[in-house]
Amino acid sequence: MTRALVVALLAVVLAACTAVPSPQPAPTAPEPTAQLEPTELVVGVEDLGAGYNPHLLAHSSPLTTAVAALVLPSVFRPGADGVPQLDRTIATSAEVVSTEPFTVSYELNLEASWSTNTPIAAEDFVYLWEQMRADPGVSDGAGYRLITDVRSRAGGKAVDVVFDQPYPAWRELFADLLPAHLLKDAPGSWIGATTGGLPASGGPFRIATVDAGRGEVVLARNDTYWDTPAVLDTLVLRRLDDAAMATGLAVGDVDVALTEADPAVRTALGGLTPVPRTQLAPLPTVTQLGLRADDGPLRDPRARRGVAALLDREAIRLSVAPESLPADAFGRAPSEPGYAASAPEGAPARPDPIAAEQLLASAGWTRDTSGNWAVDGAPVALVIGSAEERPEDGRVARLVAAQLTVAGIDAVAVESPAAEVLVQATVPAGEVTTTTGPSTSTTSPSSSPSPGAPTSPAAAPPAGGGVPVDVVVGPRTVGGDPGTELASDYGCALPTDLVPDPPASPTGFCFPALQLLLESLATGSGTEDPARFATAEQVLWAQLPALPLFQPVALVVSSGAADAATGVGPGPLTEGPLAGAARWSEPG
Structure with missing residues (x-):
């Protein structure tokens, strides 16, 4: 009995000692981690260009220059x-x-x-x-x-x-x-494989997307970059016309714009409040007229100078790019230190119909009873070619054709892909039309030239089916070593053991008497002798492989907030306003 009572009391004590846990407050859910919005800055641009290889004249554009500075490595x-x-x-x-x-x-x-x-x-x-x-x-x-x-x-x-x-x-x-491991075996090598973008990055940004339909190139931070990473997550380059650009700046959808400097843009911007900041940024190119020298009606330098003397370069510049810088030299560009105009006082740098008539007559050209020019018994027909991806060049080409037509030379302006007109100086045969007379009609490039007549673009197309271009409207690059640029642009394509069949320039110019001087300027032997550069300039004005027109100038537009966040400016000539974009932050 006693034993049973003890056991019962012990059970009660043990039960009492087994404490029931006090109710605890419900666990607090962890605070959600703040999700940072991706940082982005939008740059309005006029055009996406023909491609993204900065070494090709056909791909030359402000956008290509900007992308290269941020994506490609340079020593x-x-x-x-x-x-x-x-x-x-x-x-x-x-x-x-x-x-x-x-x-x-x-x-x-x-x-x-x-x-x-x-x-x-x-x-x-x-x-x-x-x-x-x-x-x-x-x-x-x-x-x-x-x-x-x-x-x-x-x-x-x-x-x-x-x-x-x-x-x-x-x-x-x-x-x-450029990334050799991706391009060396790619179809089309560095031309075809860079038309739609760049396959790899060696800089703080990479090309994430290229949407030609939407007119947009998106640069994203390169997460594999080994040095200081870009501040922004993305930099959007968006194609906009003047009105859309002005509206975007006004409402904050566009932070910075790189556009052609012209009155229409300034008018669109002038209506904004506050008026955004604008800065002029010369481009690393000079727009010129490349004159075909290897064949056709302009193979004689007197003919080239005569045709140039019919053109009003200043009228063309003011009509197409009024804020551009007149270019009166073959070497340095007007915005570069040391630039000096080398153009002669009169023809071919200035319009002079009397001098033009004398030069063309000395080259064997004659006028018919209607006042139209002919050579070797065949009417002169000139094709003025420009790249369809370069609208400003197209406007130049049409003005050149119009001025020559008034002067009695049958001339037609034709736009073609940049890879054809700026690399091969040809345009498709079916696109060549005459512009003289009461109506426009297609010129047949298949008719045979008269005996003894020079090869004429309107008469005898090359074997490839394209029509040679007599006058190529396009860019030449500037901003580098002046001697190297002169030798690159106007030197002869000479065979070597490594390159036995080098490509000639698109217009085929080669003047052997000038070659040694150009080579000496490229290798530096004329660096301390300005007279040697002056001599080269004089010879080039006499031979006239090209007629310089102007150095294009872009307008860098930025809102007040974007100015504070980026410090955007014209930048180095060869890299442009976006050169420092890896350090930009998103406008507040």
Whole structure:
């Protein structure tokens, strides 16, 4: 009995000692992590251009220049004073290590790599060298043609570049390197494969999308970039007309705009409150008329000068690009330090109908009873070609054709893809039409020329089916070494052991008597002798392979908020206003 009672009491005590937990407050749900909105800045542009390869004249545009500065790696970049400075994100050193033969050694940054995680290496140097020395339609190729070998060391992270003679401007080479591992075997190589974008990035941004239909290129932060990352998540480059650009700036949908400087744009902007800031930014090109020199009615330099003397260059400039800078030289551009006009007082730089008549007559041209010009018994018919992706050039071409038509020369303006007119200087045969007379009619390019007549674009198309262009409206690049640019633009395409069949210039100009002087200017022997540059300019005005017109100028437009967030300005001539965009932030 007692034992049972003890057991019962013990059970009660144990039950009492087994404490029931006090009710606890319900666990608090974790605070949701704040999701940061992606930072974005919108830049309005006029056009998307023909492609994104900065080494091709056919792809030349402000947008291509801007994209290249943010996406492609360069060994040297222009400093604040325009002098090339080593970009240590790409190369830790670059120096001349030998003078016989002249050799430059590059030590590449071990971390530098493409967005595909492939190292930026010697093969990219080799690829660019091979394309620049042998492909048609490149800009500033003369320096690359002096290279005899590109040697790889240290697993591709060191490069030795050997030249056949000293080349003081070597720092301007190997800018905007392209990804050889993706392009060397791509269909169309660096022309076709870069028409719709760039396949890899070696800079703070990468091309995320190119939407030609919507008129938009989106640059996204390159997350594989090894150096300081871009502040913005995305930089949107959006094609807009003047009205849409002004509206976008007014409501905050557009932060910065890069547009052609002209009265229509200023009128659209003038209605905004507050009026956005505008800055002028000269472009790294000069618009010129390339004159076909290898064949056709303009093969005689007197004919080229005579036709030029019929043109009013200033009227063309004021009509097409009134805020552009008149270009009166073949070397430096008007915005560059050291520029000096070299144009003669009168023809061919200025319109002079009397001088034109004398020059054309001395070249064998005659007038018929109607006042129209003929040569060797056949009417002169000139094709004025421009790239359809370059609307401003099209306006120039139409004005040139109109002025020549009034002067008695049958001339037609034809727009064609940039890769045809700026690389091959041809246009499709079916697009050539005459503009003289009461109506416009198609010119048949298949009729046979009269005996002894020069090959005429309207009479004998080349075997490929295209019609040669007599006058090519297009850009020549500026901003680099003046001697190299003169040799690149107006030198002869001479065969070498490495390139036995080099491409000629689109218009086929070659004046052997000038070649040695151009080569000496490119290799620096004329750097301290301005008289040698002046001599080259005089010869070029006499031979007239091209007629300079103007240096285009863009208008950089920014809202007050965008100004504070970006500090946008004209930027270096060869890189443009977006060169510092990796440091921009989103306007508040």
